[in-house]
């Protein structure tokens with residue numbers, strides 16, 4: 001038997017960083033919220049991300065600070081405050097994998113880096129290191145490049161998901177599109193029938209990442225958001241499981257204005273580390289077959305770390321795409337993205353880093369609607385809860401030691 005219609009102030013579709021950040025922030029403002037997730041919480045992009053909370057300096061490798069680098073410069077501090085328990089979203093308990101990031105040059109581009117990093121603009125945000133301060137993976141005497149330390153942090157995305165889900169757990173419901181229905185009207189989402197329970201939201205936020213494309217199509221049919229569409233930027237990430245030690249959180253600077261290689265390190269249950277490889281390797285990798293990408297990763301590691309022996313390491317390929325609002329020429333959007341039409345808001349954080357920016361933007365859009373918090377909502381216990389996702393390195397290397 002279904003209970004009385006649930007009337008949340010705000011219904012959020014999608015339980016990645018965007019949806020989970022927003023439900024925490026909006027609940028703390030007194031709004032009664034529910035979140036619906038079709039798969040696992042965080043299981044699409046959020047748990048596939050490298051967890052780097054960056055201030056944008058890696059975008060400045062071309063030699064100047066773009067508007068993108070300016071706009072996200074304040075984000076690491078916002079996250080640090082949230083992790084310290086201050087701000088609208090409480091992230092205390094989130095595990096910080098590294099308080100800093102490194103940038104290293106493989107040699108030939110050293111002089112360009114020196115000129116650029118010496119510029120006034122960057123003072124205080126970056127520090128050139130002497131050899132004793134190098135990360136252990138670059139401490140070998142054969143390494144001849146330069147190393148800089150950036151004021152960016154890296155978070156454990158699994159602990160991030162846990163901390164965001166815990167305070168709102170009964171409100172994170174599982175939506176099964178083969179069973180449940182969404183009813184659209186000219187003002188937005190009119191109702192959802194979920195496992196026999198009717199839900200009638202006052203405002204709906206689309207935070208479904210790649211799933212926003214399909215939701216927008218349905219909204220278009222109800223004459224909403226006709227001009228909105230999304231884009232997808234595919235990546236072929238590489239994972240390398242090894243027992244060499246060396247926790248590395250770093251970007252290698254090549255000759256282009258993008259990092260040649262970005263490495264983050266993640267601990268496995270057997271004590272091994274997984275080096276998760278992104279950057280240019282992953283962007284160019286989409287043109288390669290899995291076998292070619294595997295070889296490209298092996299070659300890149302042999303070139304950049306000739307003193308490390310990866311012959312006993314396990315390698316895995318991960319095809320995953322970033323979902324973003326459509327931009328000209330597939331360029332990267334500058335900020336978090338949020339737009340409202342009537343009672344419907346569409347969002348893309350575009351980066352994990354920009355979740356606080358997304359929170360600000362969505363709150364401002366909700367303020368425009370004059371929505372006042374309704375009475376406390378009791379969520380029936382029989383409704384299905386959305387399960388938590390797990391990072392991909394656990395499933396990709398399952399059973400290997």
Ligand SMILES: Cc1cc2nc3c(=O)[nH]c(=O)nc-3n(C[C@H](O)[C@H](O)[C@H](O)COP(=O)(O)OP(=O)(O)OC[C@H]3O[C@@H](n4cnc5c(N)ncnc54)[C@H](O)[C@@H]3O)c2cc1C
Pocket residue numbers: 013014015016017018019036037038039040041042043044045046047048049050051052053054175207208209210211212215235237278320321322348349350351352353354
């Ligand atoms: C390989 C990779 C590495 C990255 N590294 C970084 C990084 O180091 N730093 C950084 O700042 N950013 C990084 N990013 C970007 C960042 O991960 C994303 O911008 C961010 O996670 C997007 O969050 P989201 O909540 O919008 O989407 P998602 O995490 O994809 O969540 C969307 C959720 O919506 C659900 N869903 C889909 N359709 C529906 C529907 N109809 N109804 C309800 N739910 C639905 C999905 O199942 C999913 O759980 C990376 C991205 C990738 C792909």
